[in-house]
Amino acid sequence: MRAVSRIFLVLVAWGCDGDGSRPGELDAAAFCEAAIADAESFMAGARARLPVPADERYGGTAVVGNIAELISGMNAAITSDYLSLQYQQFVNLMTLVQYDADLTPQPYLARSWEVNEDTTRLTFHLRDDVYWHDGERTDARDVAFTYSLVTDPETAFPNPAFFDFYGREADDVRVLDDFTVSVTLRPHAEFMDPWRALAILPEHLLGEVAPGDIAAHPFGSRCPVGNGPFVFAEHRPQDRWVFEANPAFPEELGGRPFLDRLVHRVVPEQATLLAELLTGGLDLYIDVPTYQAGQVAEGGAILQRFASRQLEYVAWNGRREPFSDVRVRRALTLAVDRQELVESTLGGFGRIAHSTVPPFHWAYRPGPAEGEAFDPEGAGRLLDEAGWRDRDGDGVRESPEGERLAFTLTYNTGNQRRQDIAEIMQAQLGTVGVAVRTESVEPASLASRLFDPEVRDYDAVIFGWITEFRMDDRDLLHSDRGAGPFALSGTSNPRLDRLLDTLPLVVDRSRARPLWDEYQRAQGEEHPYTFLFFPERLTGVSQRLKGVDTDVRGEWTNVRGWWIDPDLR
C-alpha cells in the first residue's frame, strides 16, 4: 500500500511540474517523499539490528475506532482536538514529561528538570537516546524550536493560555547544550502542565517553515515523522491511520511496544462502531455513548469507565433579560433535577457538577453549596421574588409588564445527549412556569452565533468545556474576557475576578485550598452558568486486547503496554 501511495505522490509531482504554477505543491510532494524514504530506511535498519524480544505478548494488530478523524494529525503546533492530542502525546510523538495516575509529572523525553530558586527559570535535561523516525537524534534544538513556534502569534497555537506565565521573547528559551534547554517563567501553580501536553516537533524538518505556513504543512496529515513508540505508516483520509511499532524506542522507557501495528479507524456511525466491536472488527471503541454501555457488556466486550475532563453546562446569556437577574439564573438551576439528568441522559455514568472544578481536581469540593440542590419550590419562590408570577393563569409566569417568562434553549445539531437534555429541561422548567422552546442549530452556524462578541444571538445554550489539568476558567468567567469568544454568560462579579486573578499564582496548595473553596462557592452565588454534570467517558475493549488502562489522562496513556492475547491473535 505504501508503494502505491508513493507512486501517487510522484504522479502529483509530475502533474505540478507540468504547469509549474504550484511550487508549494511540488515542495510538499518532495518533502513527503524524502521524509518517508528516510523513515523507511532507518526503520528497516533498526528492525534488522534489534530483534523482537522473546515474549508472547509481542506482535499483532490492534484496531481502535472512533467517529472522528484526527483533524490536525500530528501537527502539534495547531492541534485542539482531543484525539489528535492523544496520538501526539502517547503514540507518534513525545512530550517532555508524562503524568502518572496521580497527575504528578514523570520523566519522558526529559530525563530530569529543575527550577532555580525563585522559580524564574526551568531547565530540562533531555534523554540522548531518542531518535526521530528518520534517524535524526532528538535534541534540545527541537524543544527550543517547538517552544518558539507555539509562542509565536503567527502560528495561531490554539492553547496560548498554557504559556501565559512563560517568557515569550526570543531569548526566553535557551539551548544550553545538545541535551539541555531552559525557559524563563514567572512563578505560578502547576507550571509543569504544558510540558505533558505539548508534543515536541522535529526542527530538522520544520525549522525552515514560516510559522504562518505550518498549519498547511504536509507534515501534519500526510507524512508525519515522530519520535514516539509508534511510527507513522499510512493515513487514508476519512478512513484510517496506521502506526507500526518503533524498534528503536528507548529500552529505559519500555522499548519497542508489544503491538506490531496500531490502526485508528474512522467510523462515523455509532451503531456501526458497536457492531464492529461485537463482531471482532474493532479492539477498542473510543467514547461509547452511555446508552450503548449495556450492549458492550452483554455482547462479550469489556466496558471501562473513567472521569473525563468534560463539563456540560447551560450558559445563560446574561446580557439579555431575564438572565441578567441573578435570582432568575439561580431559580432556573434549582428547577432542574440534575440527578435525573445524570441517571437518564448519562445512564448514571457521571456526576452532578456544582462548579467548574471537576472531581479529579485536588481542590474539588463535593456536594452542593447551601441552597443549590434540586428544589422546584425554592425556584418558584425566587421567581416570585424577582417579579415573575403567573398572572393570567395560563401556566406561564409573566413580568409585571405582562411579558412571558419564555426563552429558547439552543444546542448543536447531531448531539443526541444535548437534545435529550434540552427536551428534559423543557419539561422540568415547564412545571415551574417557564416556557422553553428548544432549538437545534448546525454546529458551524451555532459557532458564529455564540462566539462573535458583536453577535451573541442566543438566550440559553447547552455547551461543553474541556478542563485542563491546570485549571484556568478566565475565558468562561472573568469579566475582562467579556469580549472573548467563550464568555457566553457575560456576567461580571468582582469577587470571581479577584479569585481568577489570584488562583493561578498561588503555588502552595495548602494556601490555595481555602481560595479554591471560596472560588467554588462564589460560582454558586453568581450562577453565570447552570453546571449540569461531569460525564464519564466509556471505552469498549475486546476480549483479545489486554493491558488497556484508561483514566482521566486518556485512553492511549499506556498504549506501549497494550498486547493481543496470542491465542486470539
Add this chain to the structure above:
Amino acid sequence: MRRSFRALGLVLPGTPQLLEGRRREGWLALATWAGVGALLLWRRDRLNDALAGPWDLRLAVATAVVGMVGVWLWSWREARREAAGKSAGGMRWAPTANLFSERRLAVAGTLAVAVLYLVALLAPLLAPFDPGAQGDLVRERFLAPSVEHPLGTDNLARDVLSRLLYGARISLAVGLLAVTISVTVGTTVGAVAGYLGGRADAIIMRFVDVVISFPRLVLLIAIVAVFEPGILVIILVLGLTLWPSTARLVRGEVLSLREQDFVLAARALGLPRRRILARHIIPNALGPVIVAATLGMGNTIVLEAGLSFLGLGVQAPLASWGAMVDAGRANLLGAWWISTFPGLAIVGTVLAFNLVGEGLRDALDPRHRE
C-alpha cells in the same frame, strides 16, 4: 325494493351497495363509517373538551364527523343515482379510472394513502399517549414493545406508537406541500418554455440545467443552515429543489403537443396563446405530471428523512419519521424498535405512493393497454 335499499342506506351507509352487488364499495363505506364511529365512541371522553381544546384535536373531531356524514351522503346519493339508472363519473377520465381500478395493487396503494391521511388527521384521537409526554426518565426509557406501549418507548420514555401517529402528519404534510410547490412551479415553467420555444426556451432550460446539475445536498444543507430548520423551510427547500425535473417533463410533453392537429386548429382559429396553453395544452400534458407528482411524494418523504438523518430535518419536539429513525439509530442494537418502526412507516407510505403512481402511469399510458 330499490326504495328500501335507500332507506337502509340512511341507517347503515354502504348496505345499499352491498345488496346491489357492489361489494368492494359497499364494504369500504361500511367499514369506514363503522370504524370512525367506533373511534369516536371509544374516545368520547376527549370529545367533551374538543371544542375548547387544541386545534389539532378539533380538526380530528371535525374530520371524523365530516367523514361519517360524507360516507353516509355518498351512499345515499349513489343509491339514488343507481335507482335513476345513471352511470357515475365524467366521460373524460372514465377509461383511465377503469384501467386504474383494474390494478389491484394500485387500488391497494390508494386505499393505504387514504388511510394514512385519515390517520394523520385523526392522530389526536388515535394516539394512546401524548407524543411529547416523557415518562419516568429513569425507569421507563427504552422499554421493549408491550401491551401498554405496543411499539415500546424511546430515549425519553415517550410512547413510540403515539409519536409515530403524530409523525405521520409531519411527513405527509411535508410531502404534499413540497410536491404542490414543485409541480406548480415546474408545470408553469416547463409549459411556458415548451410553448414559446426559441430563445426563451433556451434560456429557461439552461437555467433548469444549472439547477439540476447542482449538488442538491449542498443546497439543502446550506439553506437549512441559513434559516432555522423549521418545518416551513424544509417544505420550501424541498419544493424549490424538485421542480426542474417536472419542468423538463412538461416541456417535452408540450413540445410534442404543440404540433398536434387540435392545437394547430386552435391556433388557426386565432385563439390567444395563453388560452391555448391553459385550455388545450396543459390539460393534455397533465397525465405525466400527475404520475410524477405521485412518485414525487414518495421521493420527498425519503429526502426529508435523509435531511433528518443529517440532523437537519424538522426540529424537536415535533418528530417526523425521519427524525425518529435518526434519534434511535445510535441505539439500534439495544433498542431496535425506536428506529425500526418509523423506518417501516416510511417504507410503507412511500411504497403506497409509488404503487399509486405506477398504477396511474400504466392507466394513462396507451402503450400499456392490452
Add this chain to the structure above:
Amino acid sequence: MIRYAARRLLGAVPLVLGVATLVFLILSIAPGDPASYLISPGMSQEVVERIRADFGLDRPLHARYLQWMGAVLTGDLGHSFSHGMPVTDVLVGALPPTLMLSGVALVLAFAVGVFLGVAQAVRQHSALDSVLSVVALFFYSMPSFWLALMLMLVFSYMAASVWHLPFWLPASGMESATYDSLSLLGRLGDRAAHLVLPVTTLTLVLTAGIARYVRGSMLEVIRQDFVRTARAKGLPEVSVIWRHALRNGLIPVVTLVGLYLPILFSGTVFIEEVFAWPGMGRALVGAIQARDYPLVMGGALLFSSLVVVGNLVADLLYAVVDPRVRYE
C-alpha cells in the same frame, strides 16, 4: 459527432462555472466560517483574526471570488483545511473507493434491472409481474440509510453476536486491518466481503428504477412489427425476446446509463456514512459541515461537470445504438 460533442462540452463550461458561482454565493450566505470552528479557549482576538485572514475571510466577497476563480482556471483548487491537504488530493483519494462501490453496484443494478424488466414485460399483468414490481418498489421506497442500518443489524451484528453463525459480513470499511498481510486470494475475499453490504444496499435501491424503465420500453417493442415478423418466421420465443426485442428495447435504457453516471463519482452519502466507506459523498458533506469552502467548491465543480458529461454520454450513446438519431 465529435464536433457536436465538442460544442456541447464548450457550451457546458458556463453551466459548470455557473454552478460553482452559485455554490460560492450560497456558502457565503450561510452563517459560520472555518475560523469559528477552530477557535479555542485562550485564543486572543489577534489569533482569531489571523486565522480568518489565513482563509481570506477578511477580504470582501468579490475579491475572494475572483481569487478562487482565477486559481481554478489555472487548475488549482486550493487547500482543504479540514483534511490538512490540497483539495485535489482529497478528491483523488476519495474517488477510488466511490468508483469501486458505485461501479459494482451500478453494473449489478443494470444487470438485475434489465433481466427483471424483460421478464416482467414478457408476462405483463401476470402474478410474476406484480410480485416483482412490488418487491422492487419495496426496496426503491426505502430510505437508503435505513436499509443500510437494517442490513448491517441483521447480516453483521445479529449473525455474529446473536445467532452465532460461523460466518458474518464485516460491518464497515473497505478492508480488514490485516489486509496487507493476506495472500492475493485472501485479499480478494476480504475486499469482496467488505463490499457485500454497501453494494447490496445501493443495488437494491437502484434496481427498481431500471427494471421499470426496461419493462416499459420492452412492452413497446414487443408490439412492433419486426417482433411479430420474427415470431412468424418461427424463431424460438427466447431468441425473439432476448436477441431481437431486447436489442431495441435497450436503446432508451442507454440514456439511463448517462443519468446514473454521476452516482458513480459523487457517491451516496448515507451508505458511505453507515458503512464507513471513505468516499466522495462523505467528503463533501463533511466539508460543508466544517465550512471547508475550497473542498465544497472543488466537489461541486466536479459534481456538476460529471452531470454534464453524463448527459452528453447519454446523448452520444443514443446516437451510437440508434442509427436513426443523428447529431449535427
